[in-house]
Amino acid sequence: MKSRPLDRIFLYGSVIVVCGLLVxxxxxxxxxxxxxxxxxRALPPKFWPETPRWEVFGQILRDRPILLWLSNSxxxxxxxxxxxxxxxxxxxxxxxxxRVRGGQSLGLFILTAKMxxxxxLVIPLFGIFRTVDLIGSLWSIxxxxxxxxxPFTTWMLKGYFDTIPRELEQAAxxxxxxxxxxxxxxxxxxxxxxxxxxxLYGFVxxxxxxxxxxxxxxxxxxxxxxxxxxxxxxGEYISNWADISAASILVALPVLVIYLFLERYLVGGLTxxxxx
Amino acid sequence: MAxxxxxxxxxxxxxxxxxxxxxxxxxxxxxxxxxxxxxCGKSTMLKIxxxxxxxxSGTIHIGDRDVTDLAPGDRDIAMVFQNYALYPxxxxxxxxxxxxxxxxxxxxxxDRRVVEAARILGVDHLLDRRPRALSGGQRQRVALxxxxxxEPQAFLMDEPLSNLDAKLRVHTRAExxxxxxxxGVTTIYVTHDQIEAMTMADRIVIMKDGVxxxxxxxxxxxxxxxxxxxxxxxxxxGMNFLRSPVTSHEGRAAVRxxxxxxxLPAPASLAGRDVVIGIRPEHIAQGAGPVTVxxxxxxxxxxxxxxxxxIDVPEENRTTLARTGGTEEERRADTIIARxxxxxxxxxxxxxxxxxxxxxxxxxxxxxxxxxxx
Numbered sequence: 001m002k003s004r005p006l007d008r009i010f011l012y013g014s015v016i017v018v019c020g021l022l023v024x025x026x027x028x029x030x031x032x033x034x035x036x037x038x039x040x041r042a043l044p045p046k047f048w049p050e051t052p053r054w055e056v057f058g059q060i061l062r063d064r065p066i067l068l069w070l071s072n073s074x075x076x077x078x079x080x081x082x083x084x085x086x087x088x089x090x091x092x093x094x095x096x097x098x099r100v101r102g103g104q105s106l107g108l109f110i111l112t113a114k115m116x117x118x119x120x121l122v123i124p125l126f127g128i129f130r131t132v133d134l135i136g137s138l139w140s141i142x143x144x145x146x147x148x149x150x151p152f153t154t155w156m157l158k159g160y161f162d163t164i165p166r167e168l169e170q171a172a173x174x175x176x177x178x179x180x181x182x183x184x185x186x187x188x189x190x191x192x193x194x195x196x197x198x199x200l201y202g203f204v205x206x207x208x209x210x211x212x213x214x215x216x217x218x219x220x221x222x223x224x225x226x227x228x229x230x231x232x233x234x235g236e237y238i239s240n241w242a243d244i245s246a247a248s249i250l251v252a253l254p255v256l257v258i259y260l261f262l263e264r265y266l267v268g269g270l271t272x273x274x275x276x
Numbered sequence: 277m278a279x280x281x282x283x284x285x286x287x288x289x290x291x292x293x294x295x296x297x298x299x300x301x302x303x304x305x306x307x308x309x310x311x312x313x314x315x316c317g318k319s320t321m322l323k324i325x326x327x328x329x330x331x332x333s334g335t336i337h338i339g340d341r342d343v344t345d346l347a348p349g350d351r352d353i354a355m356v357f358q359n360y361a362l363y364p365x366x367x368x369x370x371x372x373x374x375x376x377x378x379x380x381x382x383x384x385x386x387d388r389r390v391v392e393a394a395r396i397l398g399v400d401h402l403l404d405r406r407p408r409a410l411s412g413g414q415r416q417r418v419a420l421x422x423x424x425x426x427e428p429q430a431f432l433m434d435e436p437l438s439n440l441d442a443k444l445r446v447h448t449r450a451e452x453x454x455x456x457x458x459x460g461v462t463t464i465y466v467t468h469d470q471i472e473a474m475t476m477a478d479r480i481v482i483m484k485d486g487v488x489x490x491x492x493x494x495x496x497x498x499x500x501x502x503x504x505x506x507x508x509x510x511x512x513x514g515m516n517f518l519r520s521p522v523t524s525h526e527g528r529a530a531v532r533x534x535x536x537x538x539x540l541p542a543p544a545s546l547a548g549r550d551v552v553i554g555i556r557p558e559h560i561a562q563g564a565g566p567v568t569v570x571x572x573x574x575x576x577x578x579x580x581x582x583x584x585x586x587i588d589v590p591e592e593n594r595t596t597l598a599r600t601g602g603t604e605e606e607r608r609a610d611t612i613i614a615r616x617x618x619x620x621x622x623x624x625x626x627x628x629x630x631x632x633x634x635x636x637x638x639x640x641x642x643x644x645x646x647x648x649x650x
Contacts, residue, residue, distance in 0.1 A: 167361035170328050175422075176349035176378030189365040 033057075033245035040241060056246045064243075066250055068222070069229035074254065076138050076213075076225055077206040080145035084202045085195070088150050092157030093183055097166070107158065114151040121147060122215050129216060136220035144212045149202040156201070160194030161187065196262045207255055226251040278339030278429040279304040280325070280462060285334030287320055287486075294320050296486045298334070305460045307453075311473040312483035312509070318466045321483075322432050325464065326355050338429055349378065354423035358435040360415045362407040368394070368418050369403040375426045393425040396455070413444050420455070430462040437472065449475060470510050474498070482506050504645040507554050507638060513584065515554045515638065516612035518593040522546045533593060534569040541635050542648070551648065552595055554638035557584070560614035565631025572627050574611065585614040585628065 032040060034052040060066060094100070095107050125144050126135070134140040164187060172182035188195065213228040224232075230247050233240070280302040287295040295317045302308050310318035323329040325336060327348035335344045343351045354375070362371050372393060373386040381389075394400040397417045407415055416436065423431055436452070437445045453476050456463050467473055473480045474494045482489045482497065482505075490502035501507035507515040520531035522540075529546035530539045531553055540546075575586035594610050614630055639648040 165359060165361065167357045167359055168363065170323075170326075170348075171355065171357060171361040171363070171422075172374075173328065173348040174326055174353065174355045175375035175426075178347070178349075181378075186363055186365075190363070192365075 029245050029248060033242055033249055035242060037240070037242065053242065056242055057250065060243050060246050061250075064229070064233065064247065066226070066229070066247055069224055069226040070251065070254065072138060072223055073207055073225040073227070073251070076141050076145065077203045079138070079142035080149060080206040081199050081202045083142060083146045084149040084153055085199055087146070088153040088157050088198065089188070089195070091150075091154045093161050093187070095154070095158045096161035097169075107155070110151045110154055112151075113147070114155075118148055119211055122211060125212075126215055135216055136223060138217075138223050140216040141206075141209065141212050141225070144216065145202075145206040145209060149205055153198040153202055156198045157191070157194060160191055160198075164190055200259065200262055203258060204255055278462060279306075280430060280464070281335075281337040282321075282325070283335045283337075285321070285324060285331045285336065287317070287324060287329065288332045294486050295324070295331075298486075298488060300481060300488070300491065302462060302464065305462055307456050307463045307465065307476060307478045308481060309473040309477035309479075310464065310466045310481045310483060311468065311470055312489075313468060315485075316483040317486040318468075318483050319434055322355075322434050322464060322466045326353060326432050327351050352429045353432055354426045354428040354430075355432040355434065356419050356423050356436045358438055360407075360419040360439075362415055362418055362422070364407050367404050367406055368399065368410070368421075371407065371418060372403075372422045372425045375422065389425050389427075390421075393421045396424070396458075397421045412440055413448065416440060416448060420452070424455070424459060424461075428461065430464065431456075433463065433465040435467050436465075437467070438469075452476065471512060474510065480510075482509060500647070500649075501554075501638065502647055504552060504554075504640045507640065507647070511556055511558075513557050513613045513615065515556050517595045518553045518555070518589060518612070519595040519642070520551070520553060520593055522549050522551055533567070534571070534590060536567065536569065538567050538634050538637075540637065540639070542639065546639075546648070549648075550642040552640040552642050552645075554640060555612070555632055555636065557613045557615035558617075559636040560612075560616070560630050560632050562616050563629055563631060566633045568629060568631040570627050570629055581617070583616045585616055585630075586611050587614060587630075 031046075031048065033056055034054060035046070035049040036051075036053060039046055039049050091110070095103060100106070121144070125140075125147070129135050129140045129143075134143070168186050168190065169177075169179070169182035172186040173179065177185055208227065209225070210227045210231070213225045214231075217223050217225065217228060226247075230244060230251065233244050233247060280300075282298060282300045282302075285295060285298040286293065294315075298317075298321055300308075310321060312318050320329060324331045327343070327346060327350075331344065335342060337343065338351060338353065363374065366374065369387075369390055372390045376386045376389065390403070391400060394403055397420055399414060399417050399421060402410060402414060402418070407418065410418065416439075419436065433452075437448055440448060449472060452465075456476075465472075465476060473482075474497075477494055479491060479493055480497050481491050484505050490497060490506045492500070492502075497506065497510050501510060501515070504517070508517070518533060520533060523530050523532075523537075524544040524547040525537060525539050527544050528539050529542040529544055530537050531551075532538070533553065571587045573585045574588050577584040577586075589610055589612055616630075640646065641648055
């Protein structure tokens with residue numbers, strides 16, 4: 001069907017507006033980071049500083065333990081992802097492939113955990129972690145994040161495994177694999193896009209957490225995550241928004257890099273050719 | 277290579293019995309086809325043989341080994357799936373060698389056998405491609421290659437041709453038969469297509485509702501169907517069914533078809549029995565014969581070399597039994613089909629004289645649906 005010129009103008013116009021709305025906050029964060037406080041307060045606002053302060057990034061890396069915070073965030077996020085993926089791959093695969101009594105209700109019950117607001121779990125989790133002496137340890141937020149990530153990733157992976165023909169693992173079993181071997185050798189490699197998407201979801205959720213870190217890690221400065229660390233840069237009377245913005249950009253970069261790295265896996269279609 | 281012995285296998289899902297007391301002896305090197313309509317239990321039986329499903333009861337022996345409780349990988353069988361089930365993340369070479377690798381075969385030996393199997397199947401130029409870069413026919417060959425490279429005791433094939441187009445299906449059908457003759461491996465082949473069954477099988481096992489209806493070679497299955505279901509299923513188009521009371525005529529049984537008394541080569545003791553008379557479309561000929569009737573064709577379909585003539589059945593001969601067939605027209609119970617070879621142009625309009633030989637008629641008990649041997 002041939003599209004009319006007006007339709008195309010409307011389509012492209014809409015795309016440009018939406019992209020503008022999405023990109024503008026990131027652009028403004030960057031402008032804030034490289035502007036001086038005077039320039040930030042200027043009216044009308046300047047959309048690009050006359051003398052950009054490129055040195056701001058090096059400066060906050062020297063002045064603040066940003067790298068320590070980033071490594072703590074990375075440890076917490078990787079720990080949560082590894083734990084969540086291990087549990088949810090096995091759970092999602094079981095829900096997808098095995099008929100268990102009450103399996104469907106069990107699946108829905110898992111999902112209800114996702115329906116609860118994260119803050120609802122803060123107090124009971126705090127009680128549990130205090131009992132087992134995990135307050136102040138990165139393990140506390142690894143476990144807390146996993147409780148949020150697992151329900152959703154289990155369902156994401158179940159949905160993905162449902163799309164993979166059962167004959168693939170049946171063929172692997174006839175070829176000599178055990179059921180677990182068939183999952184590891186055939187189903188998981190074929191599920192790479194689904195695994196990448198769920199792992200990324202878990203990583204971003206953990207990386208962007210503030211509430212749990214604020215509750216469980218406040219008294220352990222050496223274990224602060226990046227998000228928690230950045231909030232301490234805001235003073236009671238004076239806040240250096242340029243530094244805060246520069247730190248925020250440094251914290252956002254790893255997620256961007258990981259996204260770019262996993263992007264090719266996120267595009268589905270690896271199962272093409274398995275069947276007719 | 278080995279024979280297969282299936283003894284009293286049943287399979288139930290709760291109250292639903294999908295296989296009922298299935299027993300079969302398959303000789304070493306035999307090509308056996310399980311055929312039947314959807315839901316008859318043929319694929320379930322194949323999966324039980326492969327170890328992918330557990331039988332509710334019964335035993336399975338491959339060669340001298342009782343494999344009933346063995347894992348699929350320990351049964352020394354290879355399977356070709358309907359949708360090929362090639363591993364999409366592996367190349368053709370690795371797909372074909374996967375089973376050997378799982379069994380710890382040395383890499384050099386795997387490579388030798390993969391190359392040999394690929395050469396037999398004509399896919400040796402595709403070894404480094406992934407399945408998504410192959411056509412349907414090529415994928416099918418790779419799936420066959422994955423099976424033969426293992427040199428198993430038996431091949432199990434689950435409707436391997438059903439995803440191919442009609443032309444390729446005929447070609448591949450012949451190739452599988454040739455491959456079986458060359459390798460001599462015991463093969464069990466599942467299909468719902470009776471033509472595949474007839475052309476490929478040493479023996480056919482025809483199934484309905486989880487029960488074996490008949491086990492026979494293709495010719496016997498065609499000439500001496502055990503019951504109405506087999507008679508209607510085997511043959512294309514399927515057998516025509518007519519109804520008539522049996523009377524006695526000069527010491528022989530007789531029926532009334534198309535308004536004529538037709539003496540049967542059967543004893544007069546059949547008189548009074550409720551029977552269904554079967555006649556194959558190809559056993560109706562054009563022109564005069566032992567029993568000749570004048571009919572008005574309702575529909576004529578020309579296939580070039582032959583014509584299908586659809587003939588209305590008189591009210592008194594109509595049955596409620598529908599013929600199996602592809603089109604609604606073929607399934608109509610108030611019509612019989614005559615399959616005429618080299619029919620004249622003139623014969624397809626107006627009235628037509630056709631004939632049949634009473635010795636070619638089949639008789640079935642209308643109540644038990646079992647064949648009555650004439």
